[in-house]
Amino acid sequence: MAELLRFITCGSVDDGKSTLIGRLLYESKLLYADHLAALAADSKRVGTRGDDLDFALLVDGLAAEREQGITIDVAYRFFATEARRFIVADTPGHEQYTRNMVTGASTADAAVILLDARRGMLSQTRRHAHLVSLLGIRHVALAVNKLDLVDYSPEVFASICAEFRAFAAELDFDEVTCVPMSAVDGANVVAHSELTPWYDGKTLLQWLESVEVGDNATDGPCRFLVQWVNRPDADFRGFSGRVLRGTLRQGDKIRVLPGDRMSTVDRIVTMDGDRTDAPTGSSVTVVLADEVDVSRGDVLAMADDPPGAADAFQAHLVWLNEADLLPGRPYLAKIGARTVGFTADLPKYRIEIDSRRRAPAKVLRLNEIGVANVHFDAPVPYESYRDSRDLGSFVVLDRLTNATVGAGMIDFALRRSANVRWQQVTVDKHARAERNGHRPCVVWLTGLSGAGKSTIADLVEKALHADGRHTFLLDGDNVRHGLNKDLGFTDADRVENIRRIAEVAALMADAGLIVLVSFISPFRAERALARDLVADGEFCEVYVDTPLSVAEQRDPKGLYAKARRGELANFTGIDSPYEPPENPELRVDTTTLSPERAAGAVVTKLRELGVY
Amino acid sequence: MSLDHLDRLEADSIDIFREAVAESERPVLLYSIGKDSSVLLHLARKAFYPSRPPFPLLHVDTTWKFREMIAFRDETVARLGLELIVHRNPECVALGINPFEHGSARHTDLWKTQGLRQALDKHRFDLAFGGARRDEEASRAKERVFSFRTAQHRWDPKNQRPELWRLYNTRVAPGESIRVFPLSNWTELDVWRYVERERIPVVPLYFAAPRPVVDRDGTLIMVDDERMPLRDGERPTNELVRFRTLGCYPLTGAVRSAAATVPDIVEEMVVATTSERQGRVIDHDQSGSMERKKQEGYF
16 A cells, blocks of 8 residues: 555635644644644634634645635645555635646545535535546545534435435546544544444545555556756766656666657666666666667657657646636647647637536636647657556646646547648748749738738838739738638637638748738737747748827727727727737837838848848 | 655655756755755755766855854765855845844844845856755745746745646746755655665754753753853853754754654654744744745745
């Protein structure tokens, strides 16, 4: 049996979760005298239990929490009994903090779900059970707490258990145990209570001490994740990392993923001397018998039973940020020891956590969970989350703020990602550039409506055309009549709008053209995506800089007036943000430059960039 | 064959060291000379062996550390061939900041919190390893393993990055930094058991010996040098004491103990009734004081 049990406690604010944890620490004699003295003083001062010890105060550490009387983040607690050591992730129960629960559950092997016997199953309870199941926890105890307040009624307990078991039957649990409890009185927390003579099952602590969580990672074919290439000198080249699964043995034939490089484990190096094998969880350094190219993020796997490598997946996504997940928006994802570009398609559906129903969704909001196809910009070694938490999980990072905005669990790789290969062509970009007499380029004009983008783009195209260059102009309004006529003006649609334009512009650049793109394109992230789609030096971002007041005064299409009257929603500059470029290739100030001079500046910039 | 509890803690910590180093430009290890720092350094050596740890050690000195700590520090870096940066807040040096005249709160803020910020800025470190553990104190229980700090070195407990699985987010903008705590999931007892198993050298102050102490407001303070002003009628007496935690000698209380070896300490701990930070004067300045110090950039 595992020596260490990591578990999570979840429950609503009033279910007595903190009291339970405080009680477990107290009963397992892990509270020191000075802690107890502080607790006694705090209990008198801010406690809610009169002169009794308020165990909740032990756990609610942060000053802000004491003021609000709630737990606002994940806290990790440690205690040990004769039988086992424990790390408890204490996670808050109220709805807006789903992300904290998911965080706590991601490293837990078992869960204790609390509910208040007076109130029975709430949608919160269903939510917690569902999240716990989704994150791959298979062992659950339902602590039916505050039984003292229903006179320790066996009927109340039995009916709540039956309801929970019926709900849990559809979830992915191996085991559900129900415990009748009163954390305040300590009933059935550690020892059986004489107040519940009708209960002869395990107390909560007995369950925690005996639950067999099984470590399926120790079985199965070996996976070793390379974190750091270890080169102290020219004679030694090792790969430092971790055995995620199975046992790594000297002499093992291994395959390096992604790709199909092969070698043999020559040495397993540690500071305590070489080893012949390294069991699951070991952090060691591997030396291979052959000179193969291995870098951070690669996986060494049993040659005859390797995991797959792919760049597109169906995944469950949990959104953790106030800014919605926008389909098509470029993010980063960290998976294993690799950080790659990431986009999600339109969600297939959102999961209503309480009812477990599927609902349509165009975006994912904070604390929402959905299923979508996702794309990485390079193939990554992977396993399904069900098979491996280590190789089946990823986090999504915002490219600009660096925040951790989402979490993902891989269901399976999309077949097409393994099958679609880029068509190799012989007439390539260079050949076309030779014939055209200029290099391709995407000239991306961004700015507020009415800034003068289309006017300037038109003048630039005329000048280039007269000079014998091959051009094409993509204009926002025109494209919305055709290619993008299914899209509106919500943030999600704007992102998709720009994604399509960026792809079309990139194809045209591949065809050798100088592509003029005249779009408001208000978001930095999408302009960065457009830039990423073409080769270095083939993107020229032009910021057509006009203050809002000036653009609004010009109002060539009468749109600002409409927006101000409230007839046009999500209008950039009015009720939808514009993020100015930080480092454009060129900025033209239309309050000081005429359209002709601005166009001249663009042509000059293209020469400087070596387009022709 | 599988890993035991200490093996697993060690492997997790090594994993954390490697992730942090692979994803940062200028890492540093905050070395405070105590037992946790000793374990941290031992783990860093294991993580990168046969390479040396690819970062320097930074000691934010206050000039009020126990003399034995400084001797141990210098002996350790010489023995292991490591680079050590010692930073003393020059303003504190100029003003002669000390805990007796300026109080423990101001002493700690100026020497340690401000000193640490100065040193991190001066060397443009974007990632700093520290030996803090979640079992030490209530606000530390909520700290991430990889903890984001603003360009002003502030910790915002309400705006921490979610940390899932073992996928640590190390990305920062220029000026921002990450504090990394490889010992997050260790307890004090784990640290001592590991010191015992791995035979890791620690400062002798942890072991019981007759030392000159005065009993000041219930705290046993060791008179480590002549700078300690004695109150009227106060006379140091030699008592058999040891320290559970080490810091500035005027702010660190000794405990009466006969535990002279690591196994003695482990045994004493199993029956201990007070926490290790109980001897720390600074934690008890005000309620919620550790949390406030952390927000301001203290480790």
